Amino acid sequence: MTSVRQLATEIVAREGGFVNDPDDPGGATNFGVTIHTLRRLRPGQQIGVNDVRALTREDAIGIYIEHYFNRPRIAELPEPLWATVFDMYVNAGANAVRILQRLFVQMGLEIAVDGVIGPQTIAAAHRAHEMAPAHLVDAYGIARRDYYYSLADRRPASRKYARRRDGGKGGWIRRAEEFIAPRFHLSDADHRARTKGWG
DSSP: OOHHHHHHHHHHHOSSSSSSSTTTTTOOOTTTTTTTHHHHHTTTTTOOHHHTOOHHHHHHHHHHIIIIIITTTTTGGHHHHHHHHHHHHHHHTTTTHHHHHHHHHHTOOOOOSOOOOOHHHHHHHHHHHHOTTTTTHHHHHHHHHHHHHHHHOOOGGHHHBBBTTTTBBBBHHHHHHHHHHHHHHOOOOHHHHHHHGOO
């Protein structure tokens, strides 16, 4: 079993170091921790870009474990879902849970799509895993990938995260596919067809 700390360490590596991209709604970010997150976690302090830049890898790992794994109750989901839901929660907050809840609804389970892991979602997750133990993680990864594409459909400034300049898969799509079995990865041609309408 991979420890939660190891999962957090992998997420920090995936997120990379300090960036301050004007097209990123998160603003200044270091190891994936945004300036908005830091302001929320340090109320009463004047948090600026330099505070984000000063974050260490260990700071980020601790933030992720406490605020993106423990508090959202990811540990109460079936263990095979931990890595992908944790990774997506860091990347998309409560939308990570909404994606999962929508998947359960598509599987015929009655559940509110509210972005909160409560008793209803926990029970649905275990039921869904019993229904499709070999496919649930892939199905969630595919739903993540679809979420990224739809986000880029709606927000042209975000398309560079889903599609590289040469037309290949961008970081968002590659990230989702890290959690999908290779047989379900989109081919380069499929990806280009999916993004063709972006111009």
